[in-house]
Every structure is written in C-alpha cells, then in structure tokens.
Amino acid sequence: MAKKELFGLCPYVTAQKVLTGKWSMYILYLLTDGPIRFNELQRRMPEEMTHTTLSRQLKTLEDEGLIVRIEYQQIPPKVEYQLSEIGEKFRKVLSVLEVWGNEYIAYLDDVKRTLREAGT
Structure with missing residues (x-):
C-alpha cells in the first residue's frame, strides 16, 4: 500500500515542507519590517552566511510564494525582497x-x- 502524500492536505506537513531551510522563518521575520535589499538581509543574519546560501534560501521562499523579489531597472541594479500576500499572513x-x-x-x-x- 502506497503512503499517502500529505503535502497540500495536512496543514502541518504542508507548513513544514514550505518552511524548509535553516533560516526561512528568520528571513520572514526580518521582512516583516518591510522591503529589504539582499546585502542588508545578509548583514542582519545572526551567523555568517554565504551569498549562495542566502540566494538559495530566498529563491526557495520566492518559489513557495512567501516572498516577492522586486527588481528595479536602474544602474547600479537594485533588488529588494518583501513578504507576499500569503507571506504577510x-x-x-x-x-x-x-x-x-x-x-x-x-x-x-x-x-x-x-x-x-x-x-x-
């Protein structure tokens, strides 16, 4: 008998899978103050974090729909992250x-x- 996939059915399993990543909740907490640029997020992390690790975590949160990446067309390039509508909840x-x-x-x-x- 195949095990039942609970993602999308059970709220606890769904939340746990969406919030994977060591720093996902802390990043969401930092974004409650409003949009933040990448380097500022990296400075506010409690531990040294590589550019790649933070980028990966932000990409995952964006893919899950919890945050929004805002790219401004300017020189030098400017990118901010903020909570999405579901992230605000x-x-x-x-x-x-x-x-x-x-x-x-x-x-x-x-x-x-x-x-x-x-x-x-």
Whole structure:
C-alpha cells in the first residue's frame, strides 16, 4: 500500500515542507519590517552566511510564494525582497512563535538555574 502524500492536505506537513531551510522563518521575520535589499538581509543574519546560501534560501521562499523579489531597472541594479500576500499572513504565526520562543528560553533558564543550584 502506497503512503499517502500529505503535502497540500495536512496543514502541518504542508507548513513544514514550505518552511524548509535553516533560516526561512528568520528571513520572514526580518521582512516583516518591510522591503529589504539582499546585502542588508545578509548583514542582519545572526551567523555568517554565504551569498549562495542566502540566494538559495530566498529563491526557495520566492518559489513557495512567501516572498516577492522586486527588481528595479536602474544602474547600479537594485533588488529588494518583501513578504507576499500569503507571506504577510505568516506575521500572526511569527507573533505566536515569538511568545512561545520566549517562554521556552525562560524554561531553559529555569532548568540551568535548577541544575546549578543542585550542583552547589
């Protein structure tokens, strides 16, 4: 019996496949402030990232429809990235993830504190 393909049917599998890539959610978060040029995105990444890696990640997010690449016909060339209409809807998810992420960070701090106190 063939396994059922859940992409496009199950919201969790669909979201997980669309958001592949180590930095996809962080890039979407950075774009919530508005359009950003490539080099500025690269500067804002928390780790050193090659031009190729960021380009690949942006291309994937664009292919998935979450961001839009805007090319301005000028010299020197100018390219900006911004959230698409469906990408804008991801803001709500980012907001909830921020709350949960902060709660998890507090949990980790509590665990570390407990371990330190137990070792004292």
